[in-house]
Amino acid sequence: MIAPKKREPAKWIFAKELKDCMMIEEKDPDEKGKPYVITPLGTRAKRILITGTVTSKNSEENLTKVAVSDATGTFYVNAFANDFNIEQKNDLDGLETETLVTIMGRINPFRTDDGVYYFNINPEFVARADSTAVDFWNLRTAYVAKRKLYAIREAMKSETPDEDGLSKLGYSREEAEDAMRAKQQYKEYDFQRFQEVAQGVIDSLIKPSSQSTETKKFVLEYVRDNDTDGKGCRYEDVVIAASNQGMEQTEVDEILNALGSDGEIYEVSLKRYKAL
Amino acid sequence: MEKPKTGFTDRRVNLDFKKIEEIKGEEKNLSLKIKLINVEKRTTKSDKGENVYHYGLLGDETGTMFFTAWSFNPNVQAGDVLELKNCYTKEFNGTLRLYLDNRSEIILLPEEKMEVKRSFKEAKIKDLSTRDPYVTVQGIISDVRSREYERDGETRKVYFGDIADETGKVRVSSFGRSLPEGTGVKIEGAKVSEYKGRIRISVNEKTKIGEVNVAPPPGRRLYNISDLGSPVGGVSFSGFIISLGEKSGLRLRCSECRKTIEDVRCPDHPSAPFIYDLFAYFTLSDGTGYIQCTSGREALMKLLGMQESDLDPASSSLTKREVYSSIRKELHGKPFILEGDLAEGNNGLSLRVSDISRISRDDVKSFIREMEVEL
Known part of the structure; x- marks a missing residue:
């Protein structure tokens, strides 16, 4: 009997996890398709499932490019007008900015001569979403990320960590393997910052009411009015302006995440925000 | 000396x-x-x-x-x-x-006899596995039925039912001894086996069954897909449906033998009319893994808002294309909570879905509370 071919699982990761990625797994010369991407949390991914807000669209005859922002950053989705992608290209063409979407697709990595990686996603399906679907995805993606971060912390604490030891602590086999990869390949990564980002996403879902309308309005207007060089408002500037209004940095993070989840702003590049 | x-x-x-x-x-x-x-x-x-x-x-x-x-x-x-x-x-x-x-x-040692002191590991239903073939389980018995059979010229009775705890539900069968419907029981020395890809337990004359107080099972037992390794029942998963099988949708069945018919006539009962049935197979992804799912008529009727009369060929004419499109529109790329029973097959575990419900705002709130407890 021929063994059934296993489906490549779709990983649920935030835009930040993909953007911070600096590692591609080497492929066997005989292996077809794109290589696996190894993210800072150790996730080994070829295919991802994302949700977010369409923040820009560039539609041409042969190629449609769409930027989809989640609460932590932006995914870049490209669909070509070829036999394999025409349905997905048509679906992307039908989207407007500010539409909420769910997209599953394959990661297409690109490495510059300077060794910097960029990633776009070739969609396999594009579906319109509602805010409940986006919140659900945010919550579970934060949950998956936090469990991985806890496993990484355990791996970092131990001098001789291994998958079996982490499994005994209650982590799944995949979480244990991911933690080992993260420890080996992203030793210097700022896991604490990622933890704060993931927690910020959860907090924005738990206590959106704790952020007063005024403070949210202040941050949103500040982001809108202070995109001075067209590259987006700088995170540091928002924090300083907000602290002048008596806000803590953690509160600013929560508000930025909440505004991202609401589709009001998006992270155009690292720590640069644009209002929609 | x-x-x-x-x-x-x-x-x-x-x-x-x-x-x-x-x-x-x-x-x-x-x-x-x-x-x-x-x-x-x-x-x-x-x-x-x-x-x-x-x-x-x-x-x-x-x-x-x-x-x-x-x-x-x-x-x-x-x-x-x-x-x-x-x-x-x-x-x-x-x-x-x-x-x-x-x-x-x-x-x-063919001549030797030995009395074994039996001790059984206490197991939660979700952890039952044929690798641990004798266990002690506790749970509430439900849906008890019985059947008579002949053995050695004698008529005997076997009782079937379900046993459920807070982690899952499995079939239990008892040879000769009745099972107390709606009662909490502790079964010491239950034998774990797998039948048609599903875990079940059986009790024999040596198994002890005692009544105990057991908390009623929760309404929903929600798991990560990566959490479960055994084909137990009564479990739920939440996630996005990421693919829908092309042959999902309307099925025609023979009204006589209920077999699926490819054409409008059953080869065995050509004069029997056909009846409509619904079936779908799809993949659920929850961020920790994916699972193949199958769903039948009841869950799909609820999802599509259909009545029994909609599936009556005498009063309704449906096309396969229409029904497939409706199912795809409702399911594909959207988040759901699926409840059902796991079964082990050639491709690993799959879920036989008994209920499909779209994730609501209240579900998200309840997930947040559960996550706060866990993390």
Whole structure:
């Protein structure tokens, strides 16, 4: 009997996890398709499932490019007008900015001569979403990320960590393997910052009411009015302006995440925000 | 008086046989006299070819222990008393386990009898596995039915039902003894087996069944897909439906034999009219993994807002394309909570869905509370 071919699982990761990625797994010369991407949390991914807000669209005859922002950053989705992608290209063409979407697709990595990686996603399906679907995805993606971060912390604490030891602590086999990869390949990564980002996403879902309308309005207007060089408002500037209004940095993070989840702003590049 | 030296050693006198209760940790070069309670054979396939190993439960007068034998005598069977030499113990999944390899000796003692002191691991239903074939479980019995059968010229009765705890639900069958409907029970020495890809337990004359207070099972037992490894029932998963099988949708069945018919007539009952049925197969992804799911008429009717009359060919004319499109529109790329029973098949675990519900704002709130507790 021929063994059934296993489906490549779709990983649920935030835009930040993909953007911070600096590692591609080497492929066997005989292996077809794109290589696996190894993210800072150790996730080994070829295919991802994302949700977010369409923040820009560039539609041409042969190629449609769409930027989809989640609460932590932006995914870049490209669909070509070829036999394999025409349905997905048509679906992307039908989207407007500010539409909420769910997209599953394959990661297409690109490495510059300077060794910097960029990633776009070739969609396999594009579906319109509602805010409940986006919140659900945010919550579970934060949950998956936090469990991985806890496993990484355990791996970092131990001098001789291994998958079996982490499994005994209650982590799944995949979480244990991911933690080992993260420890080996992203030793210097700022896991604490990622933890704060993931927690910020959860907090924005738990206590959106704790952020007063005024403070949210202040941050949103500040982001809108202070995109001075067209590259987006700088995170540091928002924090300083907000602290002048008596806000803590953690509160600013929560508000930025909440505004991202609401589709009001998006992270155009690292720590640069644009209002929609 | 000192024994004369013969040059031969009576190995049975000199061997230091250990009792199971004396084994406290990982040990090497163990010799035991045991009774084989249960043995199963498993074949694994890898690039290097097929590998066969045996595993099961053995015991002596002091207790029981699970074993794995990389090398085994295939003529030995459950109930045999054996001498085992050069074995070792190692922890596996948090439990001490006895291992036999190609250095170990297995000697059959055909004349020997042994009473085994049985001790059964207390197991939650979600953890039931044929690797632990005898267990103690607690839960509430429901949906009890019975059936008579003939054996040795006598009419006997077997009772079937479900047993559910806070982690899952499985089928239980009892030969001769009735099962108390709606009652909390503790079953000591239940035998775990797999039938048609699903875990079930059975009780026999040696199994103890006692009534106990058991908290009623929760409305929903929500798991990560990566959490479950056994085909148990009554479980739920939440996630996005990422693919829908092309042959999902409307099925025509023979009204006589209920078999699926490809054309409008059943080859066995050409004069019988056909009836409509619904079926879908799809994949759910939850961020920790994915699972293949199948769903039948009831869950899909609820999802599509259909009535029984909509599936009556006399009053309704449906096309396969229409029904497939409706199911795709409702399911594909959207988040759901699926409830059902797991089954083991050639492709691993799959979920036979009994209920499909779209994730609501209240579900998200309840997930947040559950996550706060866990993390």
